[in-house]
Amino acid sequence: MNIVVLGAGNLAHYFCTALAANKQFRILQVYARNPEQAQYFNQTFQIPVTSDPDAIIRDATIYLFAVNDGAVSELASLIQRPQALNIHCAGSQSTQLTAASGNRNAVIWPIYSITKTTQPLESIPLIVDGNSPEAIELAQQLALAVSDNVRTLNFEQRKYLHLNAVLVNNFANHLMAIAEQVSREHQIDFEILMPIINQTAQRIKDQSPQQLQTGPAKRNDTATMAAHLELLSAHPEWQEVYQSLSASIAAMYRPEQA
Amino acid sequence: MNIVVLGAGNLAHYFCTALAANKQFRILQVYARNPEQAQYFNQTFQIPVTSDPDAIIRDATIYLFAVNDGAVSELASLIQRPQALNIHCAGSQSTQLTAASGNRNAVIWPIYSITKTTQPLESIPLIVDGNSPEAIELAQQLALAVSDNVRTLNFEQRKYLHLNAVLVNNFANHLMAIAEQVSREHQIDFEILMPIINQTAQRIKDQSPQQLQTGPAKRNDTATMAAHLELLSAHPEWQEVYQSLSASIAAMYRPEQA
Structure with a gap:
């Protein structure tokens, strides 16, 4: 399955590291507002990058919003893809945070302070939720490719x-x-x-x-x-x-x- | 040097474990108010024990008060030994807490929650203080026989x-x-x-x-x-x-x- 990662901070770094050698999920592109950060991701992971919102690939299966909680909604409105699954990482927010982008919305939320040095092998607990059984199941699959400690919890x-x-x-x-x-x-x-x-x-x-x-x-x-x-x-x-x-x-x- | 350990709780257990094989310091006796606890110490460490305050050995070099903070003063008044060094473990208390027993008073205070399972090999920080340079030095020697992490701090x-x-x-x-x-x-x-x-x-x-x-x-x-x-x-x-x-x-x- 093809993924576009939106964001170039610690969370994006964590997911790119975890999925670098994965066969089931493939990161097509990283979008970073800052061209320098985009270059860092290209050099570190050999993933195509862009800092132009118009150049974000539009036919991925999953859009992973690995940006600050406050930036998710605005970014979601930039890339409207009704058929794709949108996943954000703001654990205390509703799955509807990415609703401007489409109908299938989910969360993967690490209960950990993720930094550039965080190794995905540490079995960090990932909390999954979604706005439909299908959204939850696909988000779970992605989470299980990153950690063996995956739990589903509702919004409350x-x-x-x-x-x-x-x-x-x-x-x-x-x-x-x-x-x-x-x-x-x-x-x-x-x-x-x-x-x-x-x-x-x-x-x-x-x-x-x-x-x-x-x-x-x-x-x-x-x-x-x-x-x-x-x-x-x-x-x-x-x-x-x-x-x-x-x-x-x-x-x-x-x-x-x- | 000969030591009498007063008390049969977790702290006494910790010091007895740490000094069991020590050549420089030898525990002559453990005093425990409760005869059953005394027996436990005798069986575990093969140290002579007593639960009779009158039977506490009077010619040891060091009396180690490993009892609750509140019980130190009263116990100190029971065994008056002006020449011995009294050491209590109530870190936030003055060295004078054992003054009723004699003139040479010191503290060895572990910065750790000591339980029965605490292994002395864990390099637990031991804080030392005393009411004279000689008292401090002797307490330091004893502390160094128990941990390699020994510091001297004043009362304040x-x-x-x-x-x-x-x-x-x-x-x-x-x-x-x-x-x-x-x-x-x-x-x-x-x-x-x-x-x-x-x-x-x-x-x-x-x-x-x-x-x-x-x-x-x-x-x-x-x-x-x-x-x-x-x-x-x-x-x-x-x-x-x-x-x-x-x-x-x-x-x-x-x-x-x-």
């Missing part, structure tokens, strides 16, 4: 999964960014925290994070919590983070207190 | 490091516990998040978390943030967590907005 579930990804990636990363800055301000080597950060992520493979919870908020150690808030007095926004997380831990483990 | 730094450990362990774990519950409530397999959780922890080995930050709060995507808050409407305490972390991210990356 995808919204909650997107929220969850924000919690465990963006927010957990911000906690580490605060710890990094606290370390810097007090001449502590941030490196000291690497093993426990790694442990925090690793141990939930075998045990539920809800069961693993420890710390002053869990055991209602008000003296330690007050001392920590005092240490954060120069950063009121971090005090808010500390208090809201401690209150949420209290609500989860001591609901009678809430 | 230890307090901030303890706060940091709460951020990256207790609070990050709670975010995962929320995600686990959201997944359960919406029939999403929590397993889907394992690769990105692992990635969040792994990638900061090479890059600063402050540089790695992404997500709706970072890019001021107010529509997505409002949608997420709506998804959390049944859990006001999680909405608070979401808002405080988003506000803190805004303050870190867009201080002009604060």
